[in-house]
Amino acid sequence: MNLLEAIKFDAHGLLPAITQDTASGRVLMLAWMNEEAVRQTLATGFAHYYSRSRQCQWKKGETSGHIQKVVDMYLDCDGDSLLLKVEQTGPACHTHRTSCFYNQRQGHHWMIIEEPVK
Amino acid sequence: MNLLEAIKFDAHGLLPAITQDTASGRVLMLAWMNEEAVRQTLATGFAHYYSRSRQCQWKKGETSGHIQKVVDMYLDCDGDSLLLKVEQTGPACHTHRTSCFYNQRQGHHWMIIEEPVK
Numbered sequence: 733m734n735l736l737e738a739i740k741f742d743a744h745g746l747l748p749a750i751t752q753d754t755a756s757g758r759v760l761m762l763a764w765m766n767e768e769a770v771r772q773t774l775a776t777g778f779a780h781y782y783s784r785s786r787q788c789q790w791k792k793g794e795t796s797g798h799i800q801k802v803v804d805m806y807l808d809c810d811g812d813s814l815l816l817k818v819e820q821t822g823p824a825c826h827t828h829r830t831s832c833f834y835n836q837r838q839g840h841h842w843m844i845i846e847e848p849v850k
Numbered sequence: 851m852n853l854l855e856a857i858k859f860d861a862h863g864l865l866p867a868i869t870q871d872t873a874s875g876r877v878l879m880l881a882w883m884n885e886e887a888v889r890q891t892l893a894t895g896f897a898h899y900y901s902r903s904r905q906c907q908w909k910k911g912e913t914s915g916h917i918q919k920v921v922d923m924y925l926d927c928d929g930d931s932l933l934l935k936v937e938q939t940g941p942a943c944h945t946h947r948t949s950c951f952y953n954q955r956q957g958h959h960w961m962i963i964e965e966p967v968k
Contacts, residue, residue: 757875762931806951813880833924833933
């Protein structure tokens with residue numbers, strides 16, 4: 733099936749996209765894509781998202797330089813979430829950590845298990 | 851910070867949860883949790899979600915037996931998505947595939963790269 737036709741965007745025209753480092757296998761972040769972000773990602777080979785807070789298109793790394801070259805792209809069984817395997821330049825997280833998932837559950841609390849990359 | 855207080859649920863009281871196989875590193879699925887699903891997961895040690903289509907609480911594997919024992923749990927930088935590392939029993943996908951992300955982008959199409967487990 734055609735790439736875009738198979739994707740089911742939600743009522744806001746968005747779907748969640750998981751980004752995984754193709755080298756380490758680590759899950760780096762979860763962000764949102766609209767149809768335009770999917771088109772931009774396919775056209776350029778670099779991850780583009782839609783920022784819900786800033787309400788705008790967003791090329792990952794456009795200001796930080798921490799770009800994501802898309803190696804593989806997968807759509808799930810329901811057509812409503814994407815998985816991107818990427819070559820990540822620099823840290824993926826805006827806090828300068830490798831992954832956004834740096835708060836680990838330890839008992840009744842979240843513990844920060846990773847410091848920002850210098 | 852307290853586990854539940856740190857989580858930012860959306861306007862529908864939900865947040866996306868990514869499930870990753872702790873042994874293979876493979877991303878298995880993306881599902882949704884409400885506060886009750888987080889509580890159930892924490893209380894039992896097995897992944898519980900909220901089904902948006904069926905509008906009910908859902909213990910993963912309650913009918914199929916394909917349960918997910920939660921090994922680690924992470925909250926992202928914005929507090930609005932979760933990552934669960936799990937020991938998966940059987941295939942994670944309702945189509946009997948190991949992962950829900952079995953549609954791989956190949957050129958202008960999605961190709962099924964994985965057959966159901968017998």
